[in-house]
């Protein structure tokens with residue numbers, strides 16, 4: 001990136017150069033991003049995107065970094081992180097028994113889940129215990145056994161690579177298991193959820209119960225990226241990993257959790273390379289033992305480190 005481009009970028013937004021991505025992922029690994037931009041307003045975002053297109057710089061939107069594996073060579077081009085205005089959420093249209101909840105892409109999902117339940121709204125509990133931001137969670141169609149974001153979405157607003165805002169209704173969105181099909185250059189700006197009004201979670205467990213269950217079955221306090229693999233149809237990838245005798249297996253500073261087989265734990269100072277080797281090993285062993293091919297759920301970005 002030339003000095004001129006760096007200076008232009010610094011005029012548009014708060015930007016850090018050669019920023020280690022290990023500081024911005026829950027897994028705690030990842031090499032440097034050429035430029036890491038914090039964007040507080042739609043104007044800042046549009047200006048930076050215009051610059052990226054003009055200078056043909058690749059760009060990548062970071063959510064909460066909780067489902068992300070950045071390789072050790074880091075990310076060329078721009079990493080864009082939304083904050084400021086994009087953190088806002090509020091109740092919008094009210095239909096009596098149903099309301100629309102509008103949330104900016106940078107809204108913190110655990111906070112929004114708690115708040116919406118406190119408002120007597122039912123629906124967001126399907127995200128109980130899911131980390132990250134609403135933008136990232138929409139892109140991942142995040143969820144739990146109770147359901148996923150696709151069940152709640154009324155519409156989303158995205159920004160395309162020409163910095164045009166576009167609102168898309170739920171029925172035009174192609175949600176899949178842990179994935180929303182959108183161009184990788186598109187950015188989610190806002191999501192609107194259709195939620196039911198209810199005094200309490202009807203018939204279901206409380207948020208506290210759901211979080212306690214998660215703590216008992218998943219290593220939530222350790223450094224990880226959540227589940228590494230998608231669940232194959234009708235079976236848990238964690239169970240397949242356990243049945244293949246892989247729990248506790250370690251490569252360098254990364255270990256397969258002994259609590260839940262689909263979690264890889266960074267024990268301190270792990271590298272992306274170690275995690276990639278462990279992913280390969282698990283895929284091979286599970287295939288050998290069960291005949292099932294696991295697919296990664298964690299999003300892998302960036303370049304390998306040159307040796």
Ligand code: EPU
Pocket residue numbers: 143144145146217225226227228229230231235236237238239240242259260261262297
């Ligand atoms: N199991 C094992 N061994 C293990 C892990 C699980 O035998 O090491 C068994 C459990 O005993 C249980 C079954 O597998 O009978 C299902 O386990 P669990 O309830 O933990 O759910 P999961 O299918 O492994 C999914 C999601 C999680 C989500 C939980 C709870 C995926 C890939 N995983 O896990 O999501 O938190 O349900 O709703 O969809 C994530 O997406 O990052 C994630 C953590």
